[in-house]
Amino acid sequence: MQPTDPSKFTDQAWDAIVASQDVARRYRNQNLEVEHVMLALLETVEPSHQILQKAGIDPAALGREARYLRQATSSPRWSRTTLSRPSPRCDVR
Numbered sequence: 001m002q003p004t005d006p007s008k009f010t011d012q013a014w015d016a017i018v019a020s021q022d023v024a025r026r027y028r029n030q031n032l033e034v035e036h037v038m039l040a041l042l043e044t045v046e047p048s049h050q051i052l053q054k055a056g057i058d059p060a061a062l063g064r065e066a067r068y069l070r071q072a073t074s075s076p077r078w079s080r081t082t083l084s085r086p087s088p089r090c091d092v093r
Contacts, residue, residue: 003032016040027070035070039063 006014017032019040024032041048042063049059 019044023041029070035066039066042066082088 003009003014009017016037020032020036023036023039023043024030027036029036042059052059052062065093
């Protein structure tokens with residue numbers, strides 16, 4: 001389901017949805033996935049970076065991992081072996 005009614009969201013939430021749709025287009029994905037929303041939020045920096053840092057998560061590492069997984073699973077030849085190579089690790093302190 002694609003969000004289509006901005007009146008059901010706060011302005012900030014709708015901005016994140018619009019940004020996540022741009023991320024999905026960048027990866028040539030037709031469906032909006034949670035990874036797209038996460039990448040859009042990570043690209044906005046505030047307040048997502050502060051929240052993640054308080055939780056002990058490195059936002060830059062999380063972004064690298066999410067981009068790696070999104071690229072790997074966006075490939076038409078995606079398989080489990082695609083993800084078998086080492087990926088950037090997301091540091092959780």
